[in-house]
Amino acid sequence: MSSITTRDAPRGFSAGEYMTCLTGIVWREGLRFLHQRERFVSALVRPLVWLLIFAAGFRQVLGISIIPPYETYILYEVFIAPGLMAMIQLFNGMQSSLSMVYDREMGNMRTLLVSPLPRGFLLFCKLLAGTAVSLLQVYAFLIIAWFWDITPPPIGYLTVLPALILSGLMLGSLGMLISSGIKQLENFAGVMNFVIFPMFFASSALYPLWRVQEGSPYLYYVCEANPFTHAVELIRFALYGQVNWISLAVVGACTIVFMIGAIFAYDPSRGLARRGPAGGEG
Amino acid sequence: MTSPAPITEPRETPKPDPAAVPALSIDGVSHSYGPRRALIDVSFNVKPASFTALLGLNGAGKSTLFSLITRLFGIQTGRVGIFGHDVSRTPGEALRLLGVVFQPRTLDLDLSLTQNLLYHAALHGISRREAAARSAELLARIGLADRAGSKVRDLSGGQMRRLEIARALLHRPRLLLLDEPTVGLDVKARADIISHVRQLVTEQGIGVLWATHLFDEIMAGDDLVVLHQGKVLAQGPMSRVITEAGAQDVNTAFMRLTGAQIMPGGGA
Numbered sequence: 001m002s003s004i005t006t007r008d009a010p011r012g013f014s015a016g017e018y019m020t021c022l023t024g025i026v027w028r029e030g031l032r033f034l035h036q037r038e039r040f041v042s043a044l045v046r047p048l049v050w051l052l053i054f055a056a057g058f059r060q061v062l063g064i065s066i067i068p069p070y071e072t073y074i075l076y077e078v079f080i081a082p083g084l085m086a087m088i089q090l091f092n093g094m095q096s097s098l099s100m101v102y103d104r105e106m107g108n109m110r111t112l113l114v115s116p117l118p119r120g121f122l123l124f125c126k127l128l129a130g131t132a133v134s135l136l137q138v139y140a141f142l143i144i145a146w147f148w149d150i151t152p153p154p155i156g157y158l159t160v161l162p163a164l165i166l167s168g169l170m171l172g173s174l175g176m177l178i179s180s181g182i183k184q185l186e187n188f189a190g191v192m193n194f195v196i197f198p199m200f201f202a203s204s205a206l207y208p209l210w211r212v213q214e215g216s217p218y219l220y221y222v223c224e225a226n227p228f229t230h231a232v233e234l235i236r237f238a239l240y241g242q243v244n245w246i247s248l249a250v251v252g253a254c255t256i257v258f259m260i261g262a263i264f265a266y267d268p269s270r271g272l273a274r275r276g277p278a279g280g281e282g
Numbered sequence: 283m284t285s286p287a288p289i290t291e292p293r294e295t296p297k298p299d300p301a302a303v304p305a306l307s308i309d310g311v312s313h314s315y316g317p318r319r320a321l322i323d324v325s326f327n328v329k330p331a332s333f334t335a336l337l338g339l340n341g342a343g344k345s346t347l348f349s350l351i352t353r354l355f356g357i358q359t360g361r362v363g364i365f366g367h368d369v370s371r372t373p374g375e376a377l378r379l380l381g382v383v384f385q386p387r388t389l390d391l392d393l394s395l396t397q398n399l400l401y402h403a404a405l406h407g408i409s410r411r412e413a414a415a416r417s418a419e420l421l422a423r424i425g426l427a428d429r430a431g432s433k434v435r436d437l438s439g440g441q442m443r444r445l446e447i448a449r450a451l452l453h454r455p456r457l458l459l460l461d462e463p464t465v466g467l468d469v470k471a472r473a474d475i476i477s478h479v480r481q482l483v484t485e486q487g488i489g490v491l492w493a494t495h496l497f498d499e500i501m502a503g504d505d506l507v508v509l510h511q512g513k514v515l516a517q518g519p520m521s522r523v524i525t526e527a528g529a530q531d532v533n534t535a536f537m538r539l540t541g542a543q544i545m546p547g548g549g550a
Contacts, residue, residue, distance in 0.1 A: 013374065017407025024404020028390070028397075035392040111388045114352045115405035116377035122405075267356070 013117060021117050022125045029129035032099075033136070043091065043137045044144070047084035051145060055080055067208055069240040081150045082236035083205025085160075088141060089134045089168050090199060090228065094191055096130035097175030101182050113266075120263045127176065127259070131168030138164055156239045163238035167231035170251050173258035174227075180265035203229040204236075227254040303366045305330045305457040305489030306351070311360030313346055320346040322512045324360070328505070330456065331487040333480060335500045335520075337536060338509035344493040345385065347509070348461050352382055364457055378406070381450030381488075385461040387442060389449075391435040395426060398434055399449055406453040413452070420448040424478070440471025447478065457489045458482065464499065472499075497532045506532075510540045 033040065059076035066073060100109060112122055142150070142157065152160075178191060200206075202222050209229070213220040223229050230247035237244040304327035313321040321343045328334045338344050349355045351362055353373050362369040367376035389398050396417050403413030421427045424444040426437075434442065443463055450458060460479065464472040476499055482488045492499070500506065506523045508516045516523045516539055520532065527535035 011375075013407055016409070020404050020407045020409055024401055027404070028393070028401045031393055031397060032390065108388055108390065110352070110354060110382075110384055111402065112405065113354060114377055114380070114382055116374045117405070117407065118374065 018117065018121065021115065021122070022128065025112075025122070025125040026129040026132055029126075029133055033133045039095070040137065040140075043088060044140055046091065047088055047141050048144060050080065050084055050087075051077055051148060051150075065208075067210070069237045069242045069244075075149065077145075077148060078150055079208070080206055081145055082239055083200075083203070083232045085138045085141060085164070085235050085239075086167060086171075086203075086205060086228065086232045087200055088137045089131075089164070089171050089231070090196060092130060092134035092137060093168070093171030093173075093175040094178070094196055095175075096126075096133075096172055097179035097182070097191070100126070100176060100179040119266060123176065123263055123266055124259070127169055127172045127262075130172045130175075131165060134168045134172075135161075135164055152239045153241060155241050159241045160235060160238040163234045166248075166251055166255060167234060170227065170231060170255040170258060173255060173262050176262035177258050177265060180262060199226060199228040202226050203232055205229075205232050227251065230254075303330075304328060304363070305332075305365060306491060307361075307363040307366075308347070308351075309361040309363070311347070311350060311357065311362060313343075313350060313355070313358050320512050321350075324509070324512070324514050326507045326514060326517050328457065328489045328491050330365075330489045331483055332505055333483045333490050333492065333501075333503075334505040334507060336491055336493040336507050336509060337495065337497070337500070337532075338493070339495055339540070341511075342509045343512040344509060345461060348382070348384070348459060348493065351459060352380070353377065378453065379456050381453070381455035381458045383443070383446045383450050383458070383460040383463050385463075385465065387446070389434045389442060389446060392433060394431050394433055395421060395437075395445055396430045398445065399452060402449045403452050408453060416452055420451060424448050438471070440467050440474060443467060443471070443475055444478065447475070451482070455488070457491070459491050459493075461493045462495070463492070464494070464496065497536065500532055508536060508539055515539045 055075075055077040070078075112126070113119060115122055139157075174195075178195065182191070202219065203226050204212075204223060205228070209220060209223055212223055227250060230244075230250040233244045234247040234251050237247070306328035308324055308326050311321055311324045312319070324343070324347065326334075336344055336347070346355070350357055351364075351369065353369055353376075357370050362376075364376040364379050367379070369376045390401070393401070396414075399417035399420070400410070400413050403416065404410075408416070418427070418430070421430050424447070426441060426445065426448075429437070429441075434445065437445065447458075447460075447463070458479070463479075464475055467475065479490055479492065480501075483490050494500070500520060502520055504520050506517060506520045507514060508523065516526065516535075518526075524530070524532060524535045527538045529535035529538055
């Protein structure tokens with residue numbers, strides 16, 4: 001070692017250090033999740049209310065014809081299950097964004113951002129951690145849904161995993177992008193009204209799009225352009241061991257765009273810098 | 283382990299003077315929030331193994347300066363270096379040598395002391411085993427070894443601060459920034475924190491930048507930087523700053539420099 005006061009040559013970071021950082025961030029997110037049991041329960045209750053109450057009441061109103069990937073007539077419950085899985089991820093993605101605002105207020109975001117590892121990588125780890133939490137919630141939902149006759153082929157439980165990871169990353173990075181623009185915790189109500197509800201209802205989560213088209217062609221185009229629709233369809237097909245290539249392309253492209261946007265927004269020389277000091281100036 | 287001198291490097295390369303590479307160098311830094319100028323051409327250095335007090339009232343620009351050094355905001359004008367590493371150009375190398383204690387609490391209240399430390403170590407890429415060993419050692423040093431498994435929520439304010447300092451030291455930084463670390467602490471906790479940090483300077487050679495508005499935290503022999511309304515009004519060893527201001531003590535010197543009214547009780 002050289003004398004402690006000389007300037008060391010930049011040594012960069014090893015793959016091991018990156019890995020340690022990634023597992024550390026995921027581990028902390030998991031611990032925090034375990035400590036917020038209400039969050040887990042509400043993440044499960046929300047889709048179950050839709051499945052057990054809304055779908056039961058609605059199944060007589062809405063007939064579902066045979067559309068891919070389904071090969072037979074299906075119950076309405078079966079139809080909305082993928083939409084509810086995506087909804088879990090949508091809420092989780094936005095809630096992670098809430099936690100980033102909370103983190104920023106509490107200063108935890110500062111702890112993350114003074115890590116010497118590249119900031120883009122740190123935010124990516126944060127996204128992966130949020131996605132991992134959403135996977136736990138979705139699989140817990142699938143287990144309960146199985147008792148409600150939502151029984152996709154066994155292989156579907158495996159093939160849906162990559163789809164869930166991708167859609168989780170997309171919705172998480174969207175949330176992160178939004179969080180960079182939120183200054184206050186209270187604004188989450190605005191996120192609910194202006195992001196979560198429109199995205200969820202203007203999608204193929206609750207009704208097949210051909211039904212929407214019959215009602216309103218314009219709404220149909222909105223639904224088609226909604227990335228959430230494609231997250232739903234990606235999950236729907238993957239749950240039956242199939243790939244919806246268009247949805248895969250849309251979700252993949254949106255993930256990249258949202259993620260770059262989020263990393264850009266958290267770049268010190270751009271996003272956060274313009275908004276002035278976080279917390280008290282002293 | 284001693285390594286042989288590299289053959290390619292001529293032996294007569296002059297050894298850098300220890301004081302030549304400052305722990306922290308702030309060079310012509312200005313910062314504005316829209317039309318409001320928070321920092322105006324700020325320049326000063328923190329030497330390794332020294333205690334530098336950044337003295338300023340609330341709103342002087344101390345927190346902005348900290349946000350720039352820690353790369354929370356981008357640097358608009360000027361340059362910030364940590365042991366010669368430019369914070370903007372080689373942030374990884376710079377931040378690696380930096381430990382920070384922010385003014386607001388930044389601990390996970392629901393996690394245990396050890397979990398908080400392990401998380402921070404992971405952010406610096408320190409392996410789990412090494413991190414566990416360092417955490418145990420640091421917790422013992424701050425007298426909280428027996429609380430390792432309790433939730434941070436159950437700690438007192440002073441204990442939390444000590445934990446935050448321990449956390450800032452986990453990756454063995456050579457520069458430590460503390461932003462008004464004693465705010466809200468009782469007299470005893472304040473004294474503990476101050477003596478702990480001063481020990482780090484003398485025993486481990488860490489350069490410390492201590493932002494404060496409490497004059498009684500400064501001692502003879504400290505370096506002083508007086509920041510007021512975004513400008514550095516005076517800097518240098520405490521005795522020199524006092525003499526140059528034509529004053530007898532820090533309070534009066536600060537008052538003369540800034541024209542501020544000093545509240546009774548040593549604070550500003």
